[in-house]
Amino acid sequence: MSRYQHSEELLTRALQTIPLGSQTFSKSKTQFPEGASPFFLEKGKGSKVWDVDGNEYIDFMNGLLCVSIGYADDEVNNAVCTQIQNGTSFSLPHRLEMEVAEKLVEMIPCAEKVRFGKNGTDATSGAIRLARAYTNKEMILVCGYHGWQDWYIGSTSRNLGVPESTRALTKTFVYNDIESLKRLTALYKGKVAAIIMEPMNVEFPNPGYLESVQQIAKEEGIVFIFDETITGCRFAKGGAQELFNITPDLATFGKGLANGFPLSAVVGKSEIMDLMEDIFFSGTFAGETASLAAAKVVLEKVEKLDTPTALRKTGEYLLTNLNKLIIDLECQSFLKTAGHPSWSFLMIQDTEPYSSFEIKTLFMQEVLQRGILTFGTHNISYSHSVEDIDTLLSCYKQVFPILKEAIETQTVKEKLNCKVLQPLFKVR
Ligand SMILES: Cc1ncc(COP(=O)(O)O)c(C=O)c1O
Structure with missing residues (x-):
């Protein structure tokens, strides 16, 4: 049975009524390799999410950066619950x-x-x-x-x-x-x-x-x-x-x-x-007041907890170790990092005879399998802990050699259990 069986069934069902099966382009099947990805999430708490098959992930997408504090933050949710009792x-x-x-x-x-x-x-x-x-x-x-x-x-x-x-x-x-x-x-x-x-x-x-x-x-x-x-x-x-x-x-x-x-x-x-x-x-x-009540708490947290500094520090810890890992595992020819520490990118290069999309598909198959939700970005939230970053790094430590070996032996496609991602329109 596929690790993503229920997700795949729901995608088939969603496509009957919802073009793309998603309301958001970057959350849709255009971005996730069919056969090796979850397509639906059920719940989240802090830095973690669970898909509809019950698989757990540390989420480095965070709702495309809208989850800045963490999933289901108690204080934000309490403020929202209080507000909705009074009308929205x-x-x-x-x-x-x-x-x-x-x-x-x-x-x-x-x-x-x-x-x-x-x-x-x-x-x-x-x-x-x-x-x-x-x-x-x-x-x-x-x-x-x-x-x-x-x-x-x-x-x-x-x-x-x-x-x-x-x-x-x-x-x-x-x-x-x-x-x-x-x-x-x-x-x-x-x-x-x-x-x-x-x-x-x-x-x-x-x-x-x-x-x-x-x-x-x-x-x-x-x-x-x-x-x-x-x-x-x-x-x-x-x-x-x-x-x-x-x-x-x-x-x-x-x-x-x-x-x-x-x-x-x-x-x-x-x-x-x-x-x-x-x-x-x-x-x-x-x-609408539920969102404003949430924003009021978020802005208080940004100020009082200095969340931007916390995000930067977490992201710096990640980037320092990730850059080192890329060098240690001799993956510089096809991997590099970019971006601000709080919003960084693992950039995959075209590497003969493969396009970056082919290598990225294998990357996603392998990291998703290991409980990391990302398509190459590290969208840090206030809930990401040092342990979460260590888990991400140890996942990369396993996955980078798989990519390297597949490129060197020209077996990237043979290693895929899914369709290759298609090049998309590029805005950045
Ligand atoms: C820089 C930037 N501007 C505007 C938008 C559009 O925001 P929304 O998707 O909420 O309409 C996005 C969304 O990704 C963005 O990243």
């Missing part, structure tokens, strides 16, 4: 909206005013509309991933269904390559409303890079937006803008803001944010 969505605003807004203004350097949404996409799309309204210009320059709305996704290879006229308004620049941004601002001089970027994803910013981007935005009268959907409350209490000491005009937050409850926020300078009263940015559930 109301007919008028609730005081939690201003309490959480005030906290964000206190913590985030660029935040003078705040509006909430549910998904990160709500926040990035709100920020873009604000920038267009503020500048009365239409072009948008992007760097990183910013969600599923037309204005952004139209600029990627997943642009099916996005009008050509919308696609023409968004252009991509390359991270850490200031010339690529300069070329675009010269080409579209006087037409650019916003520069929106992840302040960091895979690579650290080169010295002076973010400062130069900000300078260009300033000189050209462009609204400068940091998309901190992931980095917010993770890289520092005030997000990447605090860590890198760059204060953008606007910033967007989401993911870990409420430890898995749905909440996002657009924050920024009053002069721009006040235009929220004139544009249309509105949602029935944007002031």
